[in-house]
Structures are given as structure tokens and as C-alpha cells.
Amino acid sequence: MKKLAIIALMLLGGAAAASAAQITFAETPAQAFESALAKNQPILITFYADWCGWCKKLDTVTYRNDSVAALANEIVFVKVNAEKDTAMSHKYGVAGFPTVVMTKSDGTEIDRIYGYAGPKEFLTIIRDYQAGRNTLPSYLAQAESAPTPALYYLIADKYIGRKKFVDGEKYLNKILELDPNNEKGYSDSALSSLADMKTRAKEFDAAKAAYKKLMESYPQSGLVDNALFGIAAVNRRAEKYDDAIAGFKLFMSVYPQSELVPDAAAYIAICTEKKGDTATALQMYERYLIDFPKSEDTTWVKSQIQRIKNPPADQKGK
Structure with missing residues (x-):
């Protein structure tokens, strides 16, 4: 009891x-x-x-x-x-x-x-x-007296998160002006963030230009592989599917061990289907499951295979 x-x-x-x-x-x-x-x-x-x-x-x-x-x-x-x-x-x-x-x-x-x-x-x-710590106003106040690339990056991130892209770009450019040689390790990140921001704003040419500048200005940066992948991804967003496919294939050949390789393979299949070649896209999806069986995207890929093999009744034969 x-x-x-x-x-x-x-x-x-x-x-x-x-x-x-x-x-x-x-x-x-x-x-x-x-x-x-x-x-x-x-x-x-x-x-x-x-x-x-x-x-x-x-x-x-x-x-x-x-x-x-x-x-x-x-x-x-x-x-x-x-x-x-x-x-x-x-x-x-x-x-x-x-x-x-x-x-x-x-x-x-x-x-x-x-x-x-x-x-x-x-x-x-x-x-x-x-307590007023780590907020945009507190960062802006600190930057008035002691500007650093790290502080400018935090400010830019705050603005970009609010969709205030003009202000975000202003502080990303301040980083490039303050540390053009990337000695503090933020200039490459600034260009990567600028490219991402331009992509979200659908300014695709500007996005690709930022990625290319990153690759050319800081070839030793750990973000160069992301930049190469990013250019292909921007072309996909811009619906330039041939350029995107070529870019993702180039990325896979240059960085075969990258953790982004499965993503590149999936995007190639997506772009191929967008071009209207469903049969080849299906083969690519099926190959994906063989090449990347442990990928977290396998469930999604399987759903694409099922969608292609079993289209809705009103789409069969189209």
C-alpha cells in the first residue's frame, strides 16, 4: 500500500x-x-x-x-x-x-x-x-566607438534577418572596406552573405558576382566550395537549368568528398525534370538511392520516384 x-x-x-x-x-x-x-x-x-x-x-x-x-x-x-x-x-x-x-x-x-x-x-x-545585450541597438552603439569586422557582421546579420537588405549590404561592404585581405576572417563570410541576400532578393546576377568575387579574392577560404555550389544554386533559382546542371556537375567533380554532393545530385535530377526529361530524372532519383543510401533526403527522393511512376489520373499520358 x-x-x-x-x-x-x-x-x-x-x-x-x-x-x-x-x-x-x-x-x-x-x-x-x-x-x-x-x-x-x-x-x-x-x-x-x-x-x-x-x-x-x-x-x-x-x-x-x-x-x-x-x-x-x-x-x-x-x-x-x-x-x-x-x-x-x-x-x-x-x-x-x-x-x-x-x-x-x-x-x-x-x-x-x-x-x-x-x-x-x-x-x-x-x-x-x-538586459539590452546582443541586440541590434547595442551592436550599433558598440560600432560607433569600436568598429570591427566581427561587429559589422553581427549588425549585417541582424538587418538581413529583418529583410532590411539595404542596411545589411551597407554593413557587409563596411567589412570589405575594413579588412580587404580577410585577415580577420570575415570578408569571405561577408561576400557569402551578400550573395545569399542577393539571391533572396532575386538579384541573381549580383548574387553570382559576389560568389565569384569570393572565389577570386580569397581562394584559400573554406567557403570557396560553398561559393561554387552557390553559383549553380542561383542558376537553378533563376531557372537557367542547363547552367545549373553544368555547375552542379562541376562542383561534384571538384569537391567529390563534400557533404553537399548529395544535394548537388538531387538538384541535377530536379533541374533535369524541370527541363521536361522526366525519364532521365527518374533514373537519377533511383541512382541517388544507390549512391547516397544514408542521406537524410532519401525519403523525399523516394516520394519523387513514386510521384513520377504513379502520376495523378488527370496527368497520365501527358
């Missing part, structure tokens, strides 16, 4: 702990702002999408942590489906999911977390933001 009582207490204790780790989210952004103003508290706006796996992990792991959940005593939490509430997503320049934006009670942004963060990392970042 005593043993059963102990077990019962343990179960009750576990239930209480689970209950304690539940965050009550405001039902709407308007409700969150109203509550935050009334309590004079900051807000954490979690932008998510229904299909986003990392968003689900943020919910089931980070937000179920006791220490993170305790933040709800001093911060108002709200979730926003960014693909449905596009106005809010546009207002805060959300570029990916999940994005957690911390604001003042009036909605003015303090800073944000891009992507998934585990409980410990999440809590550390939020505490820093509450």
Missing part, C-alpha cells in the same frame, strides 16, 4: 510538473498588445507555419520547458501563423520559420531569434534581450 501511495505521489508530481510547463498564449496579436500595455510587459511573437517541423519542435520541447514557461509571468506570449496573417509577417519582415520576435509593450521590436533554439539557448537569448 505504501509503495502504491509513493507511485501515486510520483504520478501526481509528474502531472503537476507537466502542467506547470504550459504557456498560455494570447489568442490574437491585438489581445497580446492590449495585455502587454496593461501589464507594461514585453511580448514574444512566435511566427510559424503549419508545415514547419522546427516550429513544432519549438512548441513541444522549448515551450514545454519549466524555465522557459516561467517567462510567461513577465512576458506576454502570442503565436502568429505567418502564412495566414501575412500583414503581421510583413510588418516584422519575417524571412523564415520559426521566427520569435521580442517587442516592447507597444510592439516596437527589441530583437528576434531566427530558427529553432533549445530551452537553454532560448532562455539565455531572451535574458540577454531583456
Whole structure:
């Protein structure tokens, strides 16, 4: 009987702990702002999408942590489906999911977390933001008195994450001006970030130019392989499929041991299908499973094989 009582207490204790780790989210952004103003508290706006796996992990792991959940005593939490509430997503320049934006009670942004963060990392970042550490304003203030390539890179990253590409480019260029020989190790990263930013802005020629400059200016950089891959990827985004295929093949021949080789092989198949050669694309997908059986993309590749072999009834024979 005593043993059963102990077990019962343990179960009750576990239930209480689970209950304690539940965050009550405001039902709407308007409700969150109203509550935050009334309590004079900051807000954490979690932008998510229904299909986003990392968003689900943020919910089931980070937000179920006791220490993170305790933040709800001093911060108002709200979730926003960014693909449905596009106005809010546009207002805060959300570029990916999940994005957690911390604001003042009036909605003015303090800073944000891009992507998934585990409980410990999440809590550390939020505490820093509450104290005014590692925020965009704090970095800008530091740069006024002691500019460094590292600091400029952090500032550029903050702006790019907000889709403020003009400001981001300004600070990436400051890095190149301050350290043209890449002695501090940030100029190659600046060019890579510039290329990525230009790709997202669909300025494809500018993106390829940045990648090429990286390869030519810093041939010893550890980012040269990524730049070569990036040029092919930009051509794919620009729907220049022949150039993309040639670029991915070149990458695979120059860097056969790169961890990006499976991605290059998959993109070649994708581009081949985009060109209308479904039969060859199917062979490439099947070959992919033989060459890269341990790739994390095998499930997706199998789905492409099934899609090609079993098209919807209204597409058969087309």
C-alpha cells in the first residue's frame, strides 16, 4: 500500500510538473498588445507555419520547458501563423520559420531569434534581450566607438534577418572596406552573405558576382566550395537549368568528398525534370538511392520516384 501511495505521489508530481510547463498564449496579436500595455510587459511573437517541423519542435520541447514557461509571468506570449496573417509577417519582415520576435509593450521590436533554439539557448537569448545585450541597438552603439569586422557582421546579420537588405549590404561592404585581405576572417563570410541576400532578393546576377568575387579574392577560404555550389544554386533559382546542371556537375567533380554532393545530385535530377526529361530524372532519383543510401533526403527522393511512376489520373499520358 505504501509503495502504491509513493507511485501515486510520483504520478501526481509528474502531472503537476507537466502542467506547470504550459504557456498560455494570447489568442490574437491585438489581445497580446492590449495585455502587454496593461501589464507594461514585453511580448514574444512566435511566427510559424503549419508545415514547419522546427516550429513544432519549438512548441513541444522549448515551450514545454519549466524555465522557459516561467517567462510567461513577465512576458506576454502570442503565436502568429505567418502564412495566414501575412500583414503581421510583413510588418516584422519575417524571412523564415520559426521566427520569435521580442517587442516592447507597444510592439516596437527589441530583437528576434531566427530558427529553432533549445530551452537553454532560448532562455539565455531572451535574458540577454531583456538586459539590452546582443541586440541590434547595442551592436550599433558598440560600432560607433569600436568598429570591427566581427561587429559589422553581427549588425549585417541582424538587418538581413529583418529583410532590411539595404542596411545589411551597407554593413557587409563596411567589412570589405575594413579588412580587404580577410585577415580577420570575415570578408569571405561577408561576400557569402551578400550573395545569399542577393539571391533572396532575386538579384541573381549580383548574387553570382559576389560568389565569384569570393572565389577570386580569397581562394584559400573554406567557403570557396560553398561559393561554387552557390553559383549553380542561383542558376537553378533563376531557372537557367542547363547552367545549373553544368555547375552542379562541376562542383561534384571538384569537391567529390563534400557533404553537399548529395544535394548537388538531387538538384541535377530536379533541374533535369524541370527541363521536361522526366525519364532521365527518374533514373537519377533511383541512382541517388544507390549512391547516397544514408542521406537524410532519401525519403523525399523516394516520394519523387513514386510521384513520377504513379502520376495523378488527370496527368497520365501527358
